[in-house]
Amino acid sequence: MDETTTGTPLNDEPALPGFPPAPAAAPGSPYRVLARKYRPRTFDDLIGQEAMVRTLSNAFETGRIPQAWMLTGVRGVGKTTTARILARGLNYQKSDGTGAPTIHMPELGLHCEAIMESRHVDVLEMDAASHTGIDDVRQIIDGIRYSPVSARYKVYIIDEVHMLSEKAFNAFLKTLEEPPPHAKFIFATTEIRKVPVTILSRCQRFDLRRIEADKLVAHLGRICDAEGVKADQEALAAIARAAEGSARDSLSLLDQAIAHGAGVVQGETVRDMLGLADRTLVIDLFEAVMRGDVPAAFAGLRSQYDAGADPSVILSDLAAFSHVVTRLKLIADAAKDPALSEIERARGTEYAQKLSVRTLSRAWQILLKGIPEVQASNRPIAAAEMVLVRLAYAADLPTPDEALRALKDGAPAPSSGPSSPPPSPPMSTGPMTSGNVALATSQPMPQPRPQPQGTAPVMRLRRFEDVVALAAEQREIVLKTALERDVRLVRFEEGRIEFNLAEGGSRTIANDLARALQQWTGQRWMIALSSDEGAPTLRQQADTAERERKEGATSHPLVQAVLAKFPGAQIVNVVDRAEKAGEDASAEADMDILGATDAEDELE
Structure with a gap:
């Protein structure tokens, strides 16, 4: 079953703020896990599904209630729970016998408790995973002709509907398209692509979203307060990350963490429970690898491995932090993400200012390919060390275009990787190169002529083709395509380009090219549009x-x-x-x- 989020306790413990108390459990009743104890009972209890709730609210208020709904989403986001709440809303009736279909249920109605406990005679739940054949569907079709016993509607909730056989789906078609007025269908599935389109076209579809990490953290905090459990934000954030948007998974992990920590949920206990690495140690490992300090990287990996962290999980956390740094570099408001810890926010911002997108992208690709290798290896720690070696040596390698350009210009060959002797100082104490990570070399290399302090190196562009090649090196594909397709060159000299614009070309290309050349070469270029016809375009x-x-x-x-x-x-x-x-x-x-x-x- 799918549990979602905030709910009302079903035993005698205090309810969450803003929700009515549920009936008290019988004395001596067995322990109810948090995922069931705080299962939502009304649409107001759901979190993370605002779009669906708004659509259903408008439909109920205007009387536009369809005959069938299809609920889809990953495990634990609330599909079955939403189906039961829908069934409760369809059959809502107050104790005095009044009432109509509604999503606003401030008090328990005549049928509410039985529906939420899955024991109402007019609300039938069927698990399609264990009832896949046409005979099971025939039973539904035979019984649907009879009116409900006590409720307003007969509601059929079919979970994991994609497991039905082809014949069972076909048997459903006519009944689903023209059911009796007293019958409603609610389907739930995690594999929406396996449901035939003939079924989907007869239902209103709702895609239940993964619950955002900050909402999960807030929800877990409220539950801890209601349970009288002390929990720190780092621990709750780790649980929310591990749950991957599933409220049921997060509550199950919180249950386990409370038991593991004897009533206290701390970051260290959660890491031990999940086999996770300390985020601080992961960031230190990231720094060592990006600095090219292989001995320090090996030592950091080994210390986390000895503390019980799985090597593949360490690399996964390393990849996750690379993603965090990339987001901080490219998105202005990424630092406001409440799911980030303070150390991730501070040090991630620092690395985002020093590392290039190319370096971060390359690190992500290496880690993404290395994680399956570690998982499949019979010596995971050795495989993880080799991934770190690959990452450290590739951190500052040039692209093929840059290597060819360096050879043409007579520049020194790029470094082949970091050296094992004395490690470099930490990142926070010394500046990195603006585009890449500075790596030490094991052999002395010829040094280029020193540039005047405070000036960017001057890049020589002798032909218009060199400008196009430079745009390709800088991954400015749109600009490169425009230069090849739309520019009819009139005059080219270093620092000045005149061209005629081909028909259909963008008039902003001159400003775009001037801005890009100043950024790439450190010089101001004069880019002018000419009335002369100019040479044919490169294309x-x-x-x-x-x-x-x-x-x-x-x-x-x-x-x-x-x-x-x-x-x-x-x-x-x-x-x-x-x-x-x-x-x-x-x-x-x-x-x-x-x-x-x-x-x-x-x-x-």
Whole structure:
């Protein structure tokens, strides 16, 4: 069953603020887990599903009540609970016999208690996972013709409806489309894609959302207050993260944490219970890896492993913190996320200012591929160490474009990775490079000429093609495409570009290019639109060159013979290959001819 969120206790313990007390449990009754004890009893008790509640409220108030609902969502977000509350609202009747279908139920009605305890004769719940056949559906169809015994509607709640067989679904179609006026259907499923569209088209569908972490933390705090349990925010945030948006999972974990901590829920006890790593230690490990300090990274991993943390969980937490840093770098309000601890917010903001998006993205990819390797390895700690080595050595590697550019410009080769000797100082005590993490090298490398202090390195761009290549290196794909497609170059010199805009080109490209070049090169460039026609765009030049290569290849005698031998064959690609150094510089064409395999052999 799916429990959602805040609810009214079902035993004699105090209710949550704002909710009416439930009937007291009998003395000596067995313990009720929190997920059942605080199960929602009205729509006001639900959290995280405001859109669904608003839609249902409007439908009930206007009398637009459909014959069937389809509730879908991950486990524990409240599908079955919502179905029972719907059944209660449909059959709500006060003790004096008055009442109508409503979602506002300030007091228990005649049928409410029996419906919420799943024992009402007119509200039938069926688990489709164990009743999958057509015979089970026939029983429903045979019984639906009879009027309800005591309630207003007969309500059929079918959980995990996607488990029904194809024949069972087909048997439902006619009844579901035109049910008797006294019958309502409520379906719940976690696999909405397995439900036939013929069924979906006959239902109103509601997608129950995962509950946000801050709402789960607040909800768990209210329950701890009602239970008289002391809990710190770090522990509740860890439980909310582990629950992944499921209220039932969070309450089950809270139940376990209360038992584990003997009535006190602390961050350390929750980490021990879940096998999680200390967030501070995870952040220290992140710092060591980004700094390229492999010995410190190994020591941090080993200390957490010895304390009981699972290596794959450590890497998962490391990936999660990389994601946090990336969000802090790219989203202005990410630091206001209440699910973040104070140390995550402070140190994550610090790293976001120092690390480039490229470095963070590469770290995420390495960790994402490394976690399954650790989980599948028979030596997980060794596999985790190798992932950290890979991450540390790749933290500051250049992209292929940057490496080629460095070779062309005669710049020193990039570092091959961090060195094992003396670790670098901590991140917080020394500045990083603006784009990447500064890594130590095991061998002395030639140093470039020093730049004047306070100035950015000057980047030489000698051709317009160099500007386009630089846009590609900086991952400015939109700008690169616009430069190739829309710019008809009139004049190019270092620091100044004049061009005519092709038809349909954006008029903001000049400002965008000027701003980008100043950021990339550290120099101000004069970008001007000209009335002169200008040269063809780079894309037009490429198309012309391709067309000339194909025309030249077509005129080749051998190609003509092949085309004559194979009617319908076409030249689909022509690639120029330069002759060896010292020989004739003329180009020889390699041709891929469709349908002409072993053409020369055929001609011979």
